[in-house]
Amino acid sequence: RDSQHADIKYSSKWKKWKKASSKSLKKVLSEAKGLSSYLVLWRHEIHSIEGTFGTGIQSYFSFLRFLVLLNFVIFILMFSFITLPTIISDYGLFNSTVDNISLKNIEYNCTIYEPSGNKGLVYFYTYLQDLLSGTGFLELTRLFYGYYTVDAVWISVMRYNLPLAYLLATFAYLALSLLCIIKRSVEGFKQNLVHDADPFQSYCNKVFAGWDFCITDPNAARLKHRSLQYELQMDLEEERLKQKIADRTIKEELRIYSLRIFINIIVIAILSGCFYSIYRVTVFSQEKSNVSIRNDIRTDSDISNTNFLANLLVQYLPSIVITLANFIGPQIFSFLIKFEDYLPAFEITLTLMRCVFLRLANIGVLLFSLWSQILDCAADKCEPCGYNYKLYPCWESDVGQEMYKLMIFDFIIILAVTLFVDFPRKLLVTHCSCKLVQWFGLPEFRISDNVLEIIYGQTICWIGTFFSPLLPAIATVQYFIIFYIKKISLIHTRKPADKPIRASSSKFFFLAVLLIGLLLAFIPVGVSIASIPSSKACGPFRNFNTSWEVVPDTIHRFPKGLQQVLFGMASEAFAVPLFMV
Numbered sequence: 001r002d003s004q005h006a007d008i009k010y011s012s013k014w015k016k017w018k019k020a021s022s023k024s025l026k027k028v029l030s031e032a033k034g035l036s037s038y039l040v041l042w043r044h045e046i047h048s049i050e051g052t053f054g055t056g057i058q059s060y061f062s063f064l065r066f067l068v069l070l071n072f073v074i075f076i077l078m079f080s081f082i083t084l085p086t087i088i089s090d091y092g093l094f095n096s097t098v099d100n101i102s103l104k105n106i107e108y109n110c111t112i113y114e115p116s117g118n119k120g121l122v123y124f125y126t127y128l129q130d131l132l133s134g135t136g137f138l139e140l141t142r143l144f145y146g147y148y149t150v151d152a153v154w155i156s157v158m159r160y161n162l163p164l165a166y167l168l169a170t171f172a173y174l175a176l177s178l179l180c181i182i183k184r185s186v187e188g189f190k191q192n193l194v195h196d197a198d199p200f201q202s203y204c205n206k207v208f209a210g211w212d213f214c215i216t217d218p219n220a221a222r223l224k225h226r227s228l229q230y231e232l233q234m235d236l237e238e239e240r241l242k243q244k245i246a247d248r249t250i251k252e253e254l255r256i257y258s259l260r261i262f263i264n265i266i267v268i269a270i271l272s273g274c275f276y277s278i279y280r281v282t283v284f285s286q287e288k289s290n291v292s293i294r295n296d297i298r299t300d301s302d303i304s305n306t307n308f309l310a311n312l313l314v315q316y317l318p319s320i321v322i323t324l325a326n327f328i329g330p331q332i333f334s335f336l337i338k339f340e341d342y343l344p345a346f347e348i349t350l351t352l353m354r355c356v357f358l359r360l361a362n363i364g365v366l367l368f369s370l371w372s373q374i375l376d377c378a379a380d381k382c383e384p385c386g387y388n389y390k391l392y393p394c395w396e397s398d399v400g401q402e403m404y405k406l407m408i409f410d411f412i413i414i415l416a417v418t419l420f421v422d423f424p425r426k427l428l429v430t431h432c433s434c435k436l437v438q439w440f441g442l443p444e445f446r447i448s449d450n451v452l453e454i455i456y457g458q459t460i461c462w463i464g465t466f467f468s469p470l471l472p473a474i475a476t477v478q479y480f481i482i483f484y485i486k487k488i489s490l491i492h493t494r495k496p497a498d499k500p501i502r503a504s505s506s507k508f509f510f511l512a513v514l515l516i517g518l519l520l521a522f523i524p525v526g527v528s529i530a531s532i533p534s535s536k537a538c539g540p541f542r543n544f545n546t547s548w549e550v551v552p553d554t555i556h557r558f559p560k561g562l563q564q565v566l567f568g569m570a571s572e573a574f575a576v577p578l579f580m581v
Contacts, residue, residue, distance in 0.1 A: 041065055042483065049487070051216040053223075053496050058214075060447050061483065063510045067458055068479045070180055074173045074465065075472035081169040082469045083142050085153045085160050106536050106543075110385035113146070113393040113537035115139040132408060133315045134401035134468075143404075143470045146397035146538035163540040163550045170466050170525065177462065177518055185511035206231055223496055238343050260340050270332060271358060274325040275365045278318060282369035285317045286391070286398075318369075318402065319409040322362045326456070330355045330449075352448055356513050359456045360520050363406075363463065367524045370399055374532065386533035386545070394538035396467050396528070403464025403471065410457050411478050418485050422493035445494040450486065451510050454479065455517050462521035466528065 042065055050058035087093075115136075130136030134144065141147060153160040210228050215221050248256070313320075333354045337347050374395045376388050392398055428437050461475040490496075530548045534541035541547045555566050568574060 041069065045483075045487065049490070050214045052220050053217075053490065056447060057445065057490065057496060059510070060450055061487070063451065064454060064479060064483050064486070066180075066184065067454060068476055068483070070177060071458075071461065071472045071476040071479065073176065075470070075476055077173055077176070078169055078465060078469045078472060081165045081172075082148065082162070085155075085162060085165070086142065086148060086150055088155065089150065089153045107384045110389050110536035111542075112389075113535075115146070115394075129312055129315075132312065132405070134404040135315075139397060139401070143468055144397040144400045145467050145469070146394040146535075148469075148540045149538060149542065150540065151543075161554065163544070163547075164554050166469075166540050167529070167547060167550055169469075170529070173465060173472075174462070174518070174522065174525070178515075181511055181515050181518060185508060185515070203232075203235065206235075220496075241343055256341055263336050263340055266336065267333065267354065270329060271361070274329060274358065274362065277321050278325065278362055278365045279369045279372075281321045282318045282366055283373060285314055286370070286373050288314045316405060316409060318366055319405050322366065322406070323409065323413055325362055326359050329358045333358075348448075352452075352509075352513075355452055356455075356516065359452060360459060360517055363456075363459060364520065364524070366402065366406075367399070367463070370395075370402060371527075371532065374398075385536055387535075389535075389537070392535075394535045395532075396535055396539055399528070400464055400467030400471070403460050404468055404474075406460045407457060407464070407471070407474060407478065410453075410460070411482070414453070414482060414485060418489050418493065422489055426493040442493065442495045445490050445496055448509075452513070454482070455510075455514050458514065459517035459521055462518060463524050466525050 042061070046058055046061050046065065049061055126136065130138050138144070139146065148162065148166065150162045153162060206228060210231075212224055215224055330351070333351050337351050340347075340350075342350065374387050374392050375382070377383075382388055387395060422443065425440075426442060429440075429442055432438075457475065457478070461471055464471045528547070530546060532546070534544055534547050536542050541550060544550055544553070555563055558566070
């Protein structure tokens with residue numbers, strides 16, 4: 001009995017200590033979490049925006065912060081596994097040496113690669129052109145694929161396989177992006193299901209739980225009042241339209257469906273025109289650029305005869321046409337949707353999806369145009385290299401330059417619109433009492449348009465990172481600056497939309513479109529890795545027919561048993577079900 005009492009006493013002390021230590025640990029973790037919240041990027045700025053303009057606009061800036069952090073992580077990943085080993089080997093750190101790629105059974109013509117370097121006295125605007133287009137001195141830096149011609153880096157006795165690391169780092173940044181988007185989208189999806197579960201519940205949510213208690217600004221409160229009033233009016237209008245649809249005669253339905261078919265034919269014609277224009281200008285730009293720039297060694301006498309603006313215009317022609325298509329297309333879609341007689345909510349969704357398709361498909365058409373030139377094998381242009389080596393001795397760097405130009409031009413447009421359109425318009429509205437000027441008023445800060453803008457840029461970054469490993473660093477800096485540009489624009493030159501989208505719906509929509517952009521990025525990167533012959537004049541995969549061949553080549557060096565396991569995992573019987581899951 002005494003031993004039982006001792007056990008009970010010991011057990012109770014253990015439980016008390018365990019309970020006390022658990023409380024202490026929870027308290028420490030809670031305090032650590034509270035302290036870490038002060039380290040969150042733009043915490044104060046985003047809370048201030050939320051208090052002034054509501055959660056809808058706040059969700060856009062939170063989304064922009066997510067992309068800044070995601071690109072920074074991707075940059076760290078690519079820099080650590082691809083760029084850093086080459087820096088270590090170049091400077092001989094840690095007793096490191098390098099094994100350059102020794103070419104095996106490759107025709108000499110395939111190995112000729114002479115980037116358009118600058119020799120002699122070079123004018124300043126030549127450097128500016130190179131900076132904007134990724135040619136010249138930039139083409140020879142670590143920014144582009146063509147620089148990495150190392151087979152292995154020896155750090156002491158350890159052999160670092162750079163081609164394999166390059167490929168695995170590419171898979172890693174795509175997988176990391178996918179996991180981050182899925183993890184973040186789960187919360188928005190749950191909230192979206194709750195809001196869309198039942199119409200009556202939606203009314204109750206608006207009436208009894210629709211107020212945004214984060215708002216502290218009187219103007220924002222009035223805006224929120226109008227927003228709730230607009231949402232209730234739209235709900236009532238939607239119910240009225242549903243009743244009107246139910247009461248339609250067969251003749252009216254035939255008229256509506258005929259009109260919708262006709263309008264969709266117009267939409268398809270507009271999309272086809274945009275795609276064809278992008279294809280033609282890309283082919284023209286590539287041919288002119290390769291003839292006038294790439295094959296020339298530029299000296300001071302050559303440059304004096306070169307029209308700087310004309311060269312720059314030719315190189316940026318695809319970017320200009322894509323930007324014009326991205327601007328004009330949505331305006332036409334917004335006008336045409338009014339005649340299709342859809343419900344208001346579906347009108348917004350359909351217009352947005354058409355705009356998403358236009359923006360992302362434009363990138364796809366640009367890449368298709370490049371591939372058609374790279375694989376243009378008419379008149380034996382591809383013999384014996386497997387690709388058009390005369391125009392594209394290092395085609396991966398060429399694709400990287402196109403993605404680089406798209407990102408730079410996109411940023412220039414965002415900056416130019418704010419400085420040269422929004423600010424002058426703000427001054428006119430503020431200081432001019434003309435009725436026409438006051439009727440135009442300040443432009444609205446449309447959340448959906450701004451989100452599509454940065455998702456377009458992020459898709460370019462995902463595609464371009466394989467061809468330009470340091471592109472995520474440029475995207476990180478670009479989105480960091482865009483945050484402040486958009487913040488200044490929101491506060492000083494634009495007004496919040498009178499018809500805002502709900503924060504919970506917007507978060508899920510942003511991530512759903514971002515996921516579409518990522519899935520689109522998988523296609524060109526996958527095709528470039530698995531199907532198109534790798535350049536024999538540059539890059540880490542010079543000795544392989546395709547970039548993917550480095551994987552089986554590495555596996556063949558493993559023990560037989562491990563080889564069978566890995567090849568079994570790579571077979572269709574295993575890979576396809578895994579991909580579906």
